[in-house]
Amino acid sequence: MTDPDRIPDTPLFDRPRSNSGYALNKMAMGLSTPDGRAAFIADEDAYLDRYALTPAQRAAVKTRDWAEMVRLGGNLFYILKISAVDPTPIREIGAAQAGMGLQEFLDTRLGKVTNG
Amino acid sequence: MAELLAGLGTSHVPSIAAALDKGLRNSVEWKPFFDGYIPAQDWIAQRKPDIAVVIYNDHGNSFFLDRVPTLALGVSDIYRPADEGWGPRPVPDFQGADAFAWHLADRMVEGHFDPLICRELDVDHGLQVPMELTFGRPDAWPVKVVPILINTIQYPIPTPQRMWDLGRLLRRAIESYPTDEKVLVMGTGGLSHQLQGARAGFINPTADREWIARIGSNPERYRTMSREDYVEEFGSEGAELIMWLVMRGCMDDTVTTLFDHYFAPASMTGAGMVLLENTR
Numbered sequence: 565m566t567d568p569d570r571i572p573d574t575p576l577f578d579r580p581r582s583n584s585g586y587a588l589n590k591m592a593m594g595l596s597t598p599d600g601r602a603a604f605i606a607d608e609d610a611y612l613d614r615y616a617l618t619p620a621q622r623a624a625v626k627t628r629d630w631a632e633m634v635r636l637g638g639n640l641f642y643i644l645k646i647s648a649v650d651p652t653p654i655r656e657i658g659a660a661q662a663g664m665g666l667q668e669f670l671d672t673r674l675g676k677v678t679n680g
Numbered sequence: 681m682a683e684l685l686a687g688l689g690t691s692h693v694p695s696i697a698a699a700l701d702k703g704l705r706n707s708v709e710w711k712p713f714f715d716g717y718i719p720a721q722d723w724i725a726q727r728k729p730d731i732a733v734v735i736y737n738d739h740g741n742s743f744f745l746d747r748v749p750t751l752a753l754g755v756s757d758i759y760r761p762a763d764e765g766w767g768p769r770p771v772p773d774f775q776g777a778d779a780f781a782w783h784l785a786d787r788m789v790e791g792h793f794d795p796l797i798c799r800e801l802d803v804d805h806g807l808q809v810p811m812e813l814t815f816g817r818p819d820a821w822p823v824k825v826v827p828i829l830i831n832t833i834q835y836p837i838p839t840p841q842r843m844w845d846l847g848r849l850l851r852r853a854i855e856s857y858p859t860d861e862k863v864l865v866m867g868t869g870g871l872s873h874q875l876q877g878a879r880a881g882f883i884n885p886t887a888d889r890e891w892i893a894r895i896g897s898n899p900e901r902y903r904t905m906s907r908e909d910y911v912e913e914f915g916s917e918g919a920e921l922i923m924w925l926v927m928r929g930c931m932d933d934t935v936t937t938l939f940d941h942y943f944a945p946a947s948m949t950g951a952g953m954v955l956l957e958n959t960r
Contacts, residue, residue, distance in 0.1 A: 639740065640876045
């Protein structure tokens with residue numbers, strides 16, 4: 565993949581993103597164990613201290629800024645584990661990245677219901 | 681020799697699992713989706729497959745970015761549900777077809793496919809959901825499984841042609857296995873969806889319906905499309921559809937599409953299935 569941003573607004577998880585997001589994704593991966601989740605819930609700052617996040621990544625996690633986490637190299641499949649300890653529906657995470665309110669997102673992106 | 685019973689292409693959307701766990705199987709939102717699988721479930725139940733080969737991608741649950749196998753193969757006799765952040769789901773453990781899996785490992789390496797061979801592996805929704813959509817929620821699964829895992833997260837992901845060629849090899853491996861077991865091959869993932877970036881929420885029901893209609897009868901275009909084309913047409917995570925090509929590649933050129941189903945959106949995803957049988 566020589567030009568991973570050829571498709572607008574579609575950040576493919578290539579080497580630059582995997583490199584820049586590695587610590588962020590590793591932090592999120594730590595939430596896939598009961599101990600990791602308990603530590604995050606008990607003291608989020610102390611949990612985040614275990615990982616070499618940049619200040620911007622740390623701020624994005626603390627504010628649950630999903631678009632910013634992705635922009636800084638987070639991959640949804642990892643950072644989604646944050647939504648397991650701080651419940652956030654996947655559609656709200658989608659809406660936040662699209663820069664829309666939830667209802668607008670459901671209407672304009674997913675609204676063409678074509679069941680059957 | 682073992683027999684290729686049929687090829688199933690199906691979504692593995694995690695929201696399907698969540699809907700089942702929350703008892704929403706018959707809700708207004710979900711019933712049409714689940715009901716669409718019933719004819720294929722009945723057909724498969726009547727023919728009693730012994731082994732399911734499930735081609736799927738791990739979603740950052742069993743593999744982290746510290747080591748990313750492009751191709752991995754499970755050879756265990758037991759697979760447990762992975763903890764995806766909410767604790768392991770209440771589904772039965774999966775019994776592995778370990779002897780067949782080792783046979784497949786031999787045939788793969790001889791055929792110049794070199795998988796990471798996994799003796800211990802927890803399996804995430806990518807394997808769980810297709811099994812539930814095929815067999816419901818039994819006390820024990822009626823088939824043994826062989827997981828084949830494809831990296832579709834970190835680029836470079838494998839090419840569609842490579843998936844097709846893996847399917848060709850899988851066919852030869854099945855038909856050279858000296859038992860009379862019946863094998864169901866499941867290619868999973870998709871259909872169109874995008875979870876990341878400002879284009880999040882992209883779905884393409886028109887392209888999905890065309891895929892469902894053509895993957896059996898006229899798959900040539902999908903084999904020769906680029907990975908970028910997949911992302912553009914089906915969304916960044918919709919590129920998972922390349923894994924259906926392993927299933928399609930292991931079938932005859934001419935197949936009968938026994939059943940198909942499409943539903944959108946299932947959460948943020950176009951969802952559906954095809955069941956293909958070699959035309960006799």
